[in-house]
Amino acid sequence: MLMGIVLVVLGAVLAVLLGGSGSIIGIQRAAQAGAALLSEEPEKFGGQGLVLSALPGTQGIYGFLVGIMVLQKIGLLTGAIKEVSNGADWQLFFACVSAGLLFLFSAIKQGTICAAGVQVLAKKPSEVGKSIILAALVETYAVLGLLISVLLINGIPVK
Amino acid sequence: MLKTPIKIGLVFLKREKEKILDLLQKKEIIHLIELKKITTIREELVDLQTKIAQVKFALDFLGQFQTKTKKTLKERIYQMFSPSFIYLKEEQLREKIENFDFQEIVQKCENFQSKLTELEKEEKELKNQQQFYQEWVQFPYALENLKEIKKVKTFCGLINNLSEFEKELKKKTNLYELKIIPSLKGQAPKVFLLYHFSQEKNVKELLAKFEAKEIKKIESSLQIKKRLREIEERLKEIAREYENLSNELKGLLNSFDNLKILYDYFTWSQKKIEAELKSLQTEKLIFLSGWIDGSRLEELKSNLEKITKYFEIFQMQPHKNEKIPVIIENKRIIQPFEMIMKIYGAPKPNEIDPLPWLAPFFIFFFGFCVGDAGYGLILTILSFILIKLIKLPAREKNLYYLLFYGGMATFLMGIIFGSWFGITTPKMQLLDPIKNPLLMLTLAFLLGMIQLIFGIFLRMYSKIKNKMVKEALLEDLPWIYFIVTILLFGAKNFLNLPTKIVNFLILSGALLVIITHSKKTKNIILKPFVGTISLYGVMSYLSDALSYSRLVALGLSTTVVGYVVNLTALVIKDILPLVGIVLAGVVLVFGHIFNMVISSLGAFVHSMRLQFVEFLPKFLEGGGSWFKPFARESKYVKFI
Numbered sequence: 001m002l003m004g005i006v007l008v009v010l011g012a013v014l015a016v017l018l019g020g021s022g023s024i025i026g027i028q029r030a031a032q033a034g035a036a037l038l039s040e041e042p043e044k045f046g047g048q049g050l051v052l053s054a055l056p057g058t059q060g061i062y063g064f065l066v067g068i069m070v071l072q073k074i075g076l077l078t079g080a081i082k083e084v085s086n087g088a089d090w091q092l093f094f095a096c097v098s099a100g101l102l103f104l105f106s107a108i109k110q111g112t113i114c115a116a117g118v119q120v121l122a123k124k125p126s127e128v129g130k131s132i133i134l135a136a137l138v139e140t141y142a143v144l145g146l147l148i149s150v151l152l153i154n155g156i157p158v159k
Numbered sequence: 160m161l162k163t164p165i166k167i168g169l170v171f172l173k174r175e176k177e178k179i180l181d182l183l184q185k186k187e188i189i190h191l192i193e194l195k196k197i198t199t200i201r202e203e204l205v206d207l208q209t210k211i212a213q214v215k216f217a218l219d220f221l222g223q224f225q226t227k228t229k230k231t232l233k234e235r236i237y238q239m240f241s242p243s244f245i246y247l248k249e250e251q252l253r254e255k256i257e258n259f260d261f262q263e264i265v266q267k268c269e270n271f272q273s274k275l276t277e278l279e280k281e282e283k284e285l286k287n288q289q290q291f292y293q294e295w296v297q298f299p300y301a302l303e304n305l306k307e308i309k310k311v312k313t314f315c316g317l318i319n320n321l322s323e324f325e326k327e328l329k330k331k332t333n334l335y336e337l338k339i340i341p342s343l344k345g346q347a348p349k350v351f352l353l354y355h356f357s358q359e360k361n362v363k364e365l366l367a368k369f370e371a372k373e374i375k376k377i378e379s380s381l382q383i384k385k386r387l388r389e390i391e392e393r394l395k396e397i398a399r400e401y402e403n404l405s406n407e408l409k410g411l412l413n414s415f416d417n418l419k420i421l422y423d424y425f426t427w428s429q430k431k432i433e434a435e436l437k438s439l440q441t442e443k444l445i446f447l448s449g450w451i452d453g454s455r456l457e458e459l460k461s462n463l464e465k466i467t468k469y470f471e472i473f474q475m476q477p478h479k480n481e482k483i484p485v486i487i488e489n490k491r492i493i494q495p496f497e498m499i500m501k502i503y504g505a506p507k508p509n510e511i512d513p514l515p516w517l518a519p520f521f522i523f524f525f526g527f528c529v530g531d532a533g534y535g536l537i538l539t540i541l542s543f544i545l546i547k548l549i550k551l552p553a554r555e556k557n558l559y560y561l562l563f564y565g566g567m568a569t570f571l572m573g574i575i576f577g578s579w580f581g582i583t584t585p586k587m588q589l590l591d592p593i594k595n596p597l598l599m600l601t602l603a604f605l606l607g608m609i610q611l612i613f614g615i616f617l618r619m620y621s622k623i624k625n626k627m628v629k630e631a632l633l634e635d636l637p638w639i640y641f642i643v644t645i646l647l648f649g650a651k652n653f654l655n656l657p658t659k660i661v662n663f664l665i666l667s668g669a670l671l672v673i674i675t676h677s678k679k680t681k682n683i684i685l686k687p688f689v690g691t692i693s694l695y696g697v698m699s700y701l702s703d704a705l706s707y708s709r710l711v712a713l714g715l716s717t718t719v720v721g722y723v724v725n726l727t728a729l730v731i732k733d734i735l736p737l738v739g740i741v742l743a744g745v746v747l748v749f750g751h752i753f754n755m756v757i758s759s760l761g762a763f764v765h766s767m768r769l770q771f772v773e774f775l776p777k778f779l780e781g782g783g784s785w786f787k788p789f790a791r792e793s794k795y796v797k798f799i
Contacts (some may be wrong), residue, residue, distance in 0.1 A: 065719050133771050136768040143713065147709075147712040
């Protein structure tokens with residue numbers, strides 16, 4: 001039973017860790033480009049620069065979400081810890097890791113696109129809306145990962 | 160509604176160009192066509208550009224001081240949400256400009272700047288000297304007594320690695336005296352070295368080895384004190400001068416707003432000259448051509464008649480491949496969505512205006528993604544306050560209007576999901592998204608299908624409008640039928656439909672698509688293949704509809720993050736007595752603000768993406784250009 005809990009917690013931690021790290025790198029890329037723009041033409045930055053810098057942050061939140069949902073599932077948050085065995089531990093672990101990996105990659109790549117979006121903001125501010133949409137294209141797969149992860153966590157039976 | 164403007168030509172006298180161009184620019188009525196490239200360099204234009212550069216310099220220069228002046232909290236909040244414009248009445252413009260000598264201000268700014276840099280430079284220099292002399296003050300002997308005499312030589316300066324130096328010096332001679340001058344922190348100690356003239360060669364070699372740096376000897380202790388006094392006095396003077404300068408600055412800052420107005424005014428003048436340069440001219444006449452909203456043609460004529468009788472307006476036929484700009488015009492309630500269209504880009508003139516169709520979906524999806532009644536309420540109230548508070552023309556508050564609508568939709572969806580600030584009350588829930596994720600997914604899928612089918616209908620409508628009735632009926636209608644049969648197939652167990660009938664329907668749908676799409680090729684042998692391949696299109700519709708599952712995921716994430724915020728607050732409250740309650744309050748407020756902002760951002764972006772990527776391409780080709788009237792584009796000034 002103990003081993004089961006460890007595995008599940010490891011999964012939750014990985015989801016948070018992977019999602020968070022991805023977001024950190026993603027935001028760092030976008031925000032760096034944003035800071036460059038701020039130093040040259042601060043008046044162009046505006047709300048859109050902030051949006052572009054913040055977009056890769058959602059994956060971190062999704063990772064956090066998955067983590068919380070798993071902890072909730074095995075009762076770690078309320079103190080009444082449930083028994084996790086018969087493969088449920090591994091199932092929950094995979095439910096977390098698959099999402100975590102998706103969050104990691106999508107956040108990093110989204111950061112690159114957002115950084116490019118900041119360039120658009122600098123050169124052609126009128127077209128920046130489209131670059132925000134481009135960044136959202138990448139996020140789709142993080143959203144899908146979150147969805148599948150949530151469905152799995154909900155569906156995996158735990159006594 | 161999309162409007163196609165008409166093309167007109169306008170001829171007027173060159174000597175009246177000033178007032179006519181001025182009128183056109185004020186009325187913002189005509190989208191000018193570039194009849195010829197600007198190649199000639201006009202002296203007027205160069206002159207204006209210089210003036211603009213001068214004013215910009217003054218603005219930039221004064222701007223760095225402007226931000227340092229204190230602002231009230233209200234002003235700051237106000238500035239966060241609206242660009243600060245200068246509001247003017249038409250007749251005020253003249254008086255602001257005419258009695259304003261900007262050259263003088265610019266000159267003053269230049270002087271001010273050079274004075275400031277000079278003072279700063281001198282102050283820095285003096286402070287360095289001051290530090291240097293202050294160190295010498297601490298030297299224990301009277302300097303005037305330490306003159307070099309025949310048998311005693313001196314060195315004064317910096318030596319790296321002093322202890323090592325002294326060790327080596329001792330090896331060679333003991334005919335020396337070395338004094339360390341206490342140094343201010345962070346600097347190498349200075350030394351004063353006296354030595355017997357017989358050792359000059361040795362000492363100099365050693366000094367060279369240690370890369371010692373000699374500094375100029377000071378004549379006397381008295382001199383140092385005198386010099387220090389001088390420096391202090393000068394520094395005081397400089398401080399006084401700074402004071403004077405800052406008073407002068409206050410005077411200069413008074414004309415900050417006037418400079419801004421002038422900047423805009425010069426830009427408008429520049430645009431007018433450019434407009435003239437783009438037109439065709441004879442010795443006495445100017446010919447302009449442009450697009451104008453047909454319903455405003457009379458308005459333009461009557462306005463021109465008021466100021467001159469020497470002009471001629473006539474309608475022209477567009478060239479065969481000329482790109483006609485589109486005017487988008489909608490009822491007040493849908494207008495805010497123009498912002499979304501501006502991001503997407505202009506449709507072609509012959510396409511339909513997607514705004515009325517896109518608006519309800521966008522808002523509904525937004526509400527679905529946030530889906531919390533509490534957040535909805537706050538969003539609605541906040542955006543309402545902003546709309547009322549900020550005095551901008553309605554068109555420039557589009558975002559706030561969108562958030563206002565979105566807030567209301569969020570509120571409604573929140574009631575359905577029974578979620579208030581992350582607290583779910585099962586009794587009041589009409590639908591629990593967390594317990595029924597599959598139902599939610601199906602719902603999202605169906606929503607997607609509805610919007611997609613609606614999109615195909617719009618495509619049909621667009622084609623029929625362009626007199627392509629046959630294409631609309633043969634290409635699009637079969638698809639709608641086919642997709643509906645597929646949906647029926649998926650729901651047959653749920654709806655208890657007999658399998659045989661459903662199978663028949665779906666087969667008929669597929670056949671219909673194959674037959675109608677095989678018309679695309681005239682080659683008889685290829686026909687069945689082309690038709691069958693077109694069936695593959697169903698995949699794109701299905702994957703498009705699946706894309707709507709993001710609605711569920713985003714909605715879930717709002718709810719769960721809200722729940723986590725509440726949970727954290729509860730835990731904190733229980734851990735610490737008294738302080739815990741305060742901390743829990745802080746966590747609640749900031750946590751929910753954070754969640755609301757991030758969720759709204761996600762909801763906005765993803766709802767917009769669903770329109771752009773899934774919905775609009777079903778019936779819009781895009782790639783048109785917007786109607787952009789010749790106008791007074793301003794950075795600082797708004798007319799009221």
